Amino acid sequence: MIIQLQQGIPAEQKEVILQEVKRVGFKANEVKTQEAHYIVGIGKKDFDIRTLGQLPGVADIHRVSDEYKLISRKWRVNPTLIDLGDGVVIGEGNFSIMAGPCSIESERQIELVVEHLKANNVKIMRGGVFKPRSSPYAFRGMGLEGLHMFHQLCSANGIKIITEVMQVSQIEDMVDYVDVFQVGARNSQNFNLLDSLGEAQKPVLLKRGISGTLEELLQAAEYIFSNGNEKIMLCERGIRSYENAYRNVLDLNAVPVLKAKTHLPVIVDPSHGIGLRDYVEPMSLAAVMAGADGVIYETHQKPEEAFSDGQQTVNFQESERLIRRMRQAFELRESF
Numbered sequence: 001m002i003i004q005l006q007q008g009i010p011a012e013q014k015e016v017i018l019q020e021v022k023r024v025g026f027k028a029n030e031v032k033t034q035e036a037h038y039i040v041g042i043g044k045k046d047f048d049i050r051t052l053g054q055l056p057g058v059a060d061i062h063r064v065s066d067e068y069k070l071i072s073r074k075w076r077v078n079p080t081l082i083d084l085g086d087g088v089v090i091g092e093g094n095f096s097i098m099a100g101p102c103s104i105e106s107e108r109q110i111e112l113v114v115e116h117l118k119a120n121n122v123k124i125m126r127g128g129v130f131k132p133r134s135s136p137y138a139f140r141g142m143g144l145e146g147l148h149m150f151h152q153l154c155s156a157n158g159i160k161i162i163t164e165v166m167q168v169s170q171i172e173d174m175v176d177y178v179d180v181f182q183v184g185a186r187n188s189q190n191f192n193l194l195d196s197l198g199e200a201q202k203p204v205l206l207k208r209g210i211s212g213t214l215e216e217l218l219q220a221a222e223y224i225f226s227n228g229n230e231k232i233m234l235c236e237r238g239i240r241s242y243e244n245a246y247r248n249v250l251d252l253n254a255v256p257v258l259k260a261k262t263h264l265p266v267i268v269d270p271s272h273g274i275g276l277r278d279y280v281e282p283m284s285l286a287a288v289m290a291g292a293d294g295v296i297y298e299t300h301q302k303p304e305e306a307f308s309d310g311q312q313t314v315n316f317q318e319s320e321r322l323i324r325r326m327r328q329a330f331e332l333r334e335s336f
Contacts, residue, residue: 001026001049002075003039004060013057020052031070033230034201040069040226066261067215068222071232076263082203082231084160084179088123090203090233091265095330096294097323098162098267100126102309104146110153112301116316117159120323124160124179126296131308132166132186144173151177162205162296168196175200185210185237185272188220198227205267205296207235214254218262233265234258235296238273247275247312250283255290265293271312277303280314281322288329295326
């Protein structure tokens, strides 16, 4: 069960509630986030929750049967909206587009992408400065120097940035320069990292693991929320299978299922999902119609010269067409 406490609850009232939760045979876990103060009760004993709901200091109480509690739609029916500032809001009722290169490569590259995004009214730029690569000899990003440049150029142009964090030690150095932390597929069950991002308070885009189930993705998000951060987006980016005609299997089944199970925004990454630039557009449009709250994809001025993932990256002309068609698809979806 989840008990939401009233704002500014006196310590004595909170202690009474904690003791009562223990008395009915539940383990009490306190969670304090940017938005509210909760007690998550874990247990299986059946009892009348009204005995707790009527206690002084209780704002709300719900019984939640899911293993993941705080991100469950059984508790919070209304969808979570993530406000990045300057009118950029991610969640139901909005369609968010996040675009940019796989890797930040140079100042000129950032300038060109920013010009492209501004011309198409896209407010969020993706780009990696720390890159997990299968080969240790591949380009692994420009690090903090690249991040500072990325942040400076984007903030000067009203563009929010999302970039990947790979380990706990990077968070402190990155936190002032990012608008959204991305957790990549390889780190989706790095629980120390998830705990620390819960404490960091910046929005997090959490990608599904390479072979991860939806249950594992939801439990990973619960780690972040239970450590104090409600600003979480889930990202379907394709899962590994035996098929070798494309990079991954983009599991669009996941979109409506996740939307039913959680109040968190659901984003789709078609670039990694299929891994071939010719098919990024149709999969993006399919993601829109499946109910996604946004799409994150890769674009570069010259994909064939990109330092990484050029085979799945669209050029600016293709990107402009994709943006226009996704917005048309979203309008059509909303008119149903």
